[in-house]
Amino acid sequence: MSLQIWIDGLFAGSVFAIIALSMTIVYQPTRIMNFAQGEGFILGAALGYQLVGVWKWPLIQSLVVLVIAAALMGFIMERMVMLPVQLSGSKFAWIIATLAAAMIFQSAFNIKYVNVTFSYFDLIEKDISIFGAKLSVQKLLVILMMIIVFIANDQFLKRTLWGRSIRAIAHNPDTSTILGIPTKPVIKLAFITGTIVIALVGFLASPVIIVAPAAGLFFTIQGFTAAIIGGVGSPKGAVVGGLMIGILDSVVRSWLGGTWGLFSTFFVLAVILILKPNGFFGKRVEGR
Template structure:
C-alpha cells in the first residue's frame, strides 16, 4: 500500500508538472492582455510536432531541434497577436477570448493538414530504464518534465518580479493607457507575451511527446487541464499556476488510484468547483476591490 502510494504521488507529480507548465503559458498572456488564450494547448501540440519533424525530416540533433521548435511556435504565437488579436476592432474580453478559440480551431486544422491524424512519438531523452526511488519506479523522462517545469517557473518568476520588461508587461495588463503614457510599447509587449506563451507551450510539447505520443487534438484536453490548474491556483499568478498544476495532477492520480480510475476527471473537477466555491479567486488569488 505504501509503495503504491509513493507511486501515485510520483506519477501525480509528473502529470502535475505538465499541467503546471501549461498553466504557466496561460499565466503569461493573462499578465499582458487579461484574457484566456485557449490556443495554449495547441501551442503544446505544435511544439511536439515541430520537434518530431526537426528530428525525423530534417535530421537535426536534439539541441538545435529543441531551439528551432521553440522558436517556431513562439513565432506562431507572435503572429497570432499581430494578425488576429491586434486587428480586433473590439477589445472586449469575451470577443478576444473567442478569437483565441477561433485561432485554436485554425491551428488544429493546420496541424491535421500538415502532420495528419496518426499519432507521433519520439524516444525518451535519456533511456527507458526506470529509476527506483522510495520504492516507486519512475521514468527518467518524468525527471526531465519536472526539471523543465522548475526551470520555466524560475525563469518566469524572475522575469515578472525582477526585470524591467516583466514589470512593463504587468503594467500593460493593469492599465494599457497608463502603461503607454509611461513609454511602454503596449503592442510590442502583447506580442512578446504571446511569443513567450508559444515558447513555453512548445517546451511542454517537446517534454511530453516521448511519454504520451502526440495527436493533432491532444492540445484540447491538456489545454483545459492547464486552464483548470491556473484557475485553481489563482489566475495569473506564476506561483499559483505551479501549485494548481501539482494539486490537480495529484488529485487525479490519487483519485484514480484510491477511489476510481474511470471517475478521476470527475473527482478532479468536483474538487476544483468546491475550491472555487470556497475561494472564488483560487488558492493564491486575492480578493479584488472594485472602485465605484
C-alpha cells in the first residue's frame, strides 16, 4: 500500500480531529455535544469562498472577517442552544436545541449558496514530497493546525486556572458560580472559541475537500464519531479518534474498496463502544 494513502488519511483525520476538538471545547463546560458545530465549518468554507475566492480579498483581511463572523456565530449559537436548555430543564433539551440550530444555519447557508460548492483555490499552490508521496502545503497547514489546537487546548485545560474552571463548570455550574467563576461568560466563550476553531479548519480545508452548504451535519457526525471513539470530552481522545477514522477510511477504501471505508469506521465505533464504552480516553459519560 502506498504511503500516499496514509498521508491522505492523516489529512482527512486531522480535519475530523479539529472538528472533534472544537466539539470538545464546547462540551467541556456544558456537557453538550453541539450538533450545530459543523455549521461553523461551513461558515469558514463559505467565507473562504466568498472573500478569498470571489472577492479576491487579501488573506489577512479575510481571516479577520472570518474570526469576527465565527465569534458572532458562536455567540448566536450559544443563545440558540443554552437558552432552551436553561429554560426547559429537560435532560434531552440539548439534542433538539442543537439540531434545531444546525437546521437553521443550514437553511441560511442554503438560501445564499444553494448551488455552490465551496471550493476555492489553495492559499499556497505548492506540494512537498515525502518519500515519493505528495502532500500539498494546504493539507500540511491543516495537519499543523490540528497539532496546535490540540496542544493549546490541552495545556489551557491542565495548566491554567481558567482551564480548571471550565472543568469545574462541567461538573457543577452552581458550585462554580459560588466560587466566583463566571459560568455563563465561560460557556459563551467556549461556544465562541469552538466556532472560531472549526471555522478556521473549514476555511483551510475547503480548497482541498469538497464542501457543500448543506454538508455541516456530515462534518458534525464525523467529529462526533471521532469524539466518541476517543472519549467524549477528552482533547487527546478527539485527536486519536479523528486520526483513526480518517486513516482507517483511507486505508480500508484502498485495500477493500469504497463501501468498506464507511463500514469499517462504524464497525470500529461499535467494537470500541462494547470494549470501552467511554472511548479510549473518556471518563464516564454523564448526561446533564
